[in-house]
Amino acid sequence: MASDPELEVRGRLVRSLGALREMLPGSFVERQRQCGKANCRCAGGKNLHAECQLSVLQEGKPRTFHVPSALAEEARRKVGMHKRFQQAAATIGQINLRRFLRRKEEKERGTV
Numbered sequence: 094m095a096s097d098p099e100l101e102v103r104g105r106l107v108r109s110l111g112a113l114r115e116m117l118p119g120s121f122v123e124r125q126r127q128c129g130k131a132n133c134r135c136a137g138g139k140n141l142h143a144e145c146q147l148s149v150l151q152e153g154k155p156r157t158f159h160v161p162s163a164l165a166e167e168a169r170r171k172v173g174m175h176k177r178f179q180q181a182a183a184t185i186g187q188i189n190l191r192r193f194l195r196r197k198e199e200k201e202r203g204t205v
């Protein structure tokens with residue numbers, strides 16, 4: 094059987110999904126902020142504090158979580174995994190849609 098390039102792409106994508114199992118949904122945001130303490134280094138509006146946040150829908154509700162700096166790179170990486178997972182799922186769906194529509198047309202033409 095001749096190899097089908099679409100099936101090769103689909104197989105490669107499906108096999109890549111396991112590596113993304115630690116994915117996190119939502120958006121990872123890094124903002125600069127003042128803490129509000131009058132004598133802090135940030136009080137002049139320069140030398141601000143970096144704050145990382147995870148903005149995400151949880152049980153249908155928008156939530157924003159503070160991410161401590163020790164977990165920031167992990168969260169950023171895992172949110173990136175989720176984006177790659179979604180892109181892979183969308184591509185797999187489009188490949189399957191094209192294949193399904195080809196079979197549908199063949200059926201309707203009565204050639205199969």
Ligand SMILES: [Zn+2]
Nearest residue numbers: 128133134135
């Ligand atoms: Zn401060």
